[in-house]
Amino acid sequence: MPSVMIRRNDDGGLLFYVAKKDMEETIAAVEHDSAEQWGGEVELTDGSRWYIDPISPPPAFPTTLRFKRVEG
Amino acid sequence: MATLSREEAQALIQEVLEVYPDKAKKDRAKHLAVNDPSIDQSKKCITSNRKSQPGVMTIRGCAYAGSRGVVWGPVKDMIHISHGPVGCGQYSRGGRRNYYVGLTGVNSFGTMNFTSDFQERDIVFGGDKKLDKLISEIETLFPLSKGISVQSECPIGLIGDDIEAVSKKKGKELNKPVVPVRCEGFRGVSQSLGHHIANDAIRDWVLHRRDTDNSFEQTPYDVCITGDYNIGGDIWPSRLLLEEIGLRVVAQMPGDGTVSEMELIPKVKLNLVHCYRSVNYLARHLEEKYGIPWMEYNFFGPTKIAESLRKIAARFDETIQANAERVIEQYRAQYEAVIAKYRPRLEGRKVMLYVGGLRPRHVIGAYEDLGMEVVGTGYEFAHNDDYDRTIKEMGDATLLYDDITGYELEEFVKRVRPDLIGSGIKEKYIFQKMGIPFRQMHSWDYSGPYHGYDGFSIFARDMDMTVNNPCWSMMQAPWLKSAADDSSAMAASA
Numbered sequence: 001m002p003s004v005m006i007r008r009n010d011d012g013g014l015l016f017y018v019a020k021k022d023m024e025e026t027i028a029a030v031e032h033d034s035a036e037q038w039g040g041e042v043e044l045t046d047g048s049r050w051y052i053d054p055i056s057p058p059p060a061f062p063t064t065l066r067f068k069r070v071e072g
Numbered sequence: 073m074a075t076l077s078r079e080e081a082q083a084l085i086q087e088v089l090e091v092y093p094d095k096a097k098k099d100r101a102k103h104l105a106v107n108d109p110s111i112d113q114s115k116k117c118i119t120s121n122r123k124s125q126p127g128v129m130t131i132r133g134c135a136y137a138g139s140r141g142v143v144w145g146p147v148k149d150m151i152h153i154s155h156g157p158v159g160c161g162q163y164s165r166g167g168r169r170n171y172y173v174g175l176t177g178v179n180s181f182g183t184m185n186f187t188s189d190f191q192e193r194d195i196v197f198g199g200d201k202k203l204d205k206l207i208s209e210i211e212t213l214f215p216l217s218k219g220i221s222v223q224s225e226c227p228i229g230l231i232g233d234d235i236e237a238v239s240k241k242k243g244k245e246l247n248k249p250v251v252p253v254r255c256e257g258f259r260g261v262s263q264s265l266g267h268h269i270a271n272d273a274i275r276d277w278v279l280h281r282r283d284t285d286n287s288f289e290q291t292p293y294d295v296c297i298t299g300d301y302n303i304g305g306d307i308w309p310s311r312l313l314l315e316e317i318g319l320r321v322v323a324q325m326p327g328d329g330t331v332s333e334m335e336l337i338p339k340v341k342l343n344l345v346h347c348y349r350s351v352n353y354l355a356r357h358l359e360e361k362y363g364i365p366w367m368e369y370n371f372f373g374p375t376k377i378a379e380s381l382r383k384i385a386a387r388f389d390e391t392i393q394a395n396a397e398r399v400i401e402q403y404r405a406q407y408e409a410v411i412a413k414y415r416p417r418l419e420g421r422k423v424m425l426y427v428g429g430l431r432p433r434h435v436i437g438a439y440e441d442l443g444m445e446v447v448g449t450g451y452e453f454a455h456n457d458d459y460d461r462t463i464k465e466m467g468d469a470t471l472l473y474d475d476i477t478g479y480e481l482e483e484f485v486k487r488v489r490p491d492l493i494g495s496g497i498k499e500k501y502i503f504q505k506m507g508i509p510f511r512q513m514h515s516w517d518y519s520g521p522y523h524g525y526d527g528f529s530i531f532a533r534d535m536d537m538t539v540n541n542p543c544w545s546m547m548q549a550p551w552l553k554s555a556a557d558d559s560s561a562m563a564a565s566a
Binding site: 007010019022024 | 113121353356359360367455456457460
């Protein structure tokens with residue numbers, strides 16, 4: 001369950017940064033992304049998938065959250 | 073020689089790796105790659121930030137070097153104690169040429185060495201009491217110092233001294249920041265972890281000190297420069313440019329920086345990051361906690377400077393944007409004259425680089441402005457995010473090498489035969505003896521500054537001075553020269 005820092009890049013997209021792994025990827029899709037909640041399953045551009053319980057109301061970025069890796 | 077094709081470059085890497093035993097070969101192969109600018113993720117082609125192979129010659133430093141030497145060292149009005157045996161501090165003293173303004177020994181301490189000089193009994197009985205006493209002595213001798221940092225050397229972590237407790241106590245007593253930094257040399261694989269630890273120490277012990285104090289007058293144009301180490305005076309032309317476009321540089325860190333400036337960083341509107349590798353941790357923290365956006369910029373060579381100035385100005389209003397255009401225009405005559413003078417002398421020359429944190433990619437633009445081509449580049453201690461940024465800057469089928477060993481670099485150079493190599497002092501004399509012009513690019517070979525338009529003219533002069541130095545035609549002893557060489561030399565001098 002790594003701590004992940006989510007921030008916006010210059011184009012307004014979301015970046016997924018894991019400090020321990022020096023991993024910085026763009027988020028391709030978020031399961032729940034609405035005015036009420038944010039989270040669920042998150043897919044990155046490199047194909048890996050991560051999970052976080054939906055947060056309500058959506059957090060203000062940048063922020064650090066704990067994600068779980070989705071197996072399979 | 074001609075530029076290598078992709079296949080030739082691959083074959084060269086294979087050939088160089090041939091001498092290693094199987095296991096080492098497998099490991100080293102991951103660190104050497106042929107660049108393909110169409111790849112957007114470096115992890116597909118290169119591995120970095122891994123432990124070096126035992127037995128090879130590497131030029132990496134340690135976490136202590138990354139913290140004491142790089143990030144904390146240039147903060148001029150603090151005293152940085154090399155806590156542990158005397159050698160680490162003494163042998164690394166003053167090597168980076170971080171220039172500063174101030175009276176050394178009175179209100180600035182950049183080139184001085186402070187150490188707790190551990191002896192056997194400090195290892196056996198612990199060094200906390202000594203540290204306590206040392207800090208009091210410093211306060212008596214140098215009352216104008218604005219803070220103290222305790223930079224741990226290896227033994228501190230091994231014997232388990234509680235430097236945090238001592239620092240907290242002394243900090244309260246002196247009413248100054250006393251910062252314990254757990255940058256023991258054995259941590260991590262290179263100096264890179266030292267940068268991270270130092271960033272975390274700044275975050276935990278310095279940044280928040282003025283959070284509740286709003287007396288500082290802010291303007292919408294406040295910016296800070298982070299990650300510029302003022303090597304040979306680099307930060308001064310950079311700062312000048314930013315001020316000319318109408319921004320107010322509130323803080324510069326760490327080059328020629330002070331504690332008070334570091335405390336003001338949370339009050340700025342935009343954080344300008346020069347060396348991404350060594351301060352990105354701090355930039356991310358500032359963004360998360362204080363909402364300060366950060367951006368990377370590059371002040372090497374007119375093309376990149378103009379690009380960066382426009383990018384910075386785009387974050388502000390029209391006045392700043394107009395100013396940026398005016399400043400670029402204002403310097404046009406100056407840099408065009410430099411290019412007109414040196415480009416014909418340097419056109420088409422090939423460069424290989426192997427340096428530290430940001431230069432293997434940042435100086436590429438400056439070389440290209442002079443018509444030179446970078447055919448190989450690599451970092452000592454980069455992580456993959458640095459290579460992500462490098463791949464786009466480099467041409468197709470150029471060499472990328474991570475934590476390259478002395479042997480590999482020599483073999484590459486023998487084959488590629490570049491016209492100039494930029495690397496560190498340990499490589500300098502080997503390559504000069506091979507007859508290849510060399511610049512020591514860690515501290516600009518005792519020259520500089522290289523940033524900004526003013527720095528570019530010095531950069532161009534230095535490169536010309538090195539590449540076109542008459543000594544390179546005298547590499548062969550006179551009695552070994554053939555008659556043909558002699559007659560052509562006579563003809564040339566006649």
